[in-house]
Amino acid sequence: MTPNYRRIAVLDIGKTNAKVVVLDSATGAEVAAARTPNTVLKDGLYPHYDTDKLWSFTLDSLRAFAKEPGFDAISITTHGASAALLDKDGNLAMPVLDYEHEYPAAFRDAYARSRPPFAETFSPHQTMGLNVGAQLHYQKTAFPDDFAKVATIVTYPQYWTARLTGVVSNEVTSLGCHTDLWNPRDSRYSSLVDTLGIRDLMAPIRSAFDPLGSVLPETAEAIGLTREIPVYCGIHDSNASLLPHLVGRAAPFAVVSTGTWVINFGVGGDLNHLDPKRDTLANVDAYGRAVPSSRFMGGREFETISGEIGDVDKDEVASAIRQVIAKGMMLLPNIVPGSGPFPGKTGRWVNAEHAAGAERYAALCLYLALMNQACLDLIGARGPVIVEGPFALNASYLMLLAALTNREVIAIPGSTGTSQGAALLTGIKPAACGERHIAPNTVPGLDTYRQTWHAWVA
16 A cells, blocks of 8 residues: 655755755655755765765754655665765765776776676776776775775665665665676676675665665654654666656657766667667666666766856857857867767867857757767667756757757756655655657758767767
């Protein structure tokens, strides 16, 4: 029997920002929210997330929201590429490593020799610590005395579940997001857990939908709870964004989940044609099924370039698209190196001398749409393209993506896509949301522009 929850509190930790929101279960509306930057500390063994600050923020937010508007359950979603290493008392044995930390070459080379093949994990080799297996190898090899204190390894959403409930667990959406630790075809750990000698350290696997327990008494008292509040296992953030579509839409379709990363899911596709050299991979959805996926760090790239451009009038941007196409003004990948469909390329402008801000912004929208089309093509995505998150508010990007893919684009605006998906873990129904449908159209010169752009990056 589905619990009758009126409001769900969600802890949503993204790479750049963290938030606690309360969602109305009937409408999906965000009725309360608090936000804070996700800070990386540079002290200690290596760059790491300020988990103490995030915990204080979580408690303060839940305390405030317990009074008004109230909540009946808690769910959790976080960014991927992170794991927490706990000691025998359930505290951190080592800080939670920032996945953007670059290791010395000796560690990188040693790990490359020990990681499983792509055919086993469908997890491409990543730079920095984007493979959690690389993080664990680095932590174990570089800091053996500290690692010797590790009693349990948990995926990152489940670290926060454990802090709230005392129950340790792992979950497949986080294990299955390019960690090298998971075999998605066979739904089991990969050979890497034995290579690293950590199988016995891995916490039990639980479903994202499982209620793991109630908030611990001492934490409940600190928050000011007057009754038991269940806490659900939690989910990787991009898979949280995917979940409402899995519940309410028939395959095939594609989902473009936008945030710091732009994650593309080819729902109803297969894994047979994925290219590990171009940042394609298998994600694992909340039901444990492998989903062909691709990605690039589009949100970070947009933030970087739009910050350089400054404020522009969006109507001027829309008007500038045709002249940018006619001039052959382009932005080439990669603004953020190390990921995406065009590895090894260095971002630069072409034919952009003396360009106005609106023209540069229009070229940025073209860049994002072209990168997205490339990502969708690489995973064999079919059917309508659903864009959720911040990019769903970018009308020029949406129009260009529809034109480039020759498919309908469905925009679902709002900043709570991940939070709404995480709330569904509690058994509530997906709320109806405002969708904007963009039909494919013809943009003069766009096909030639696309061919020229691809020639530059070939």
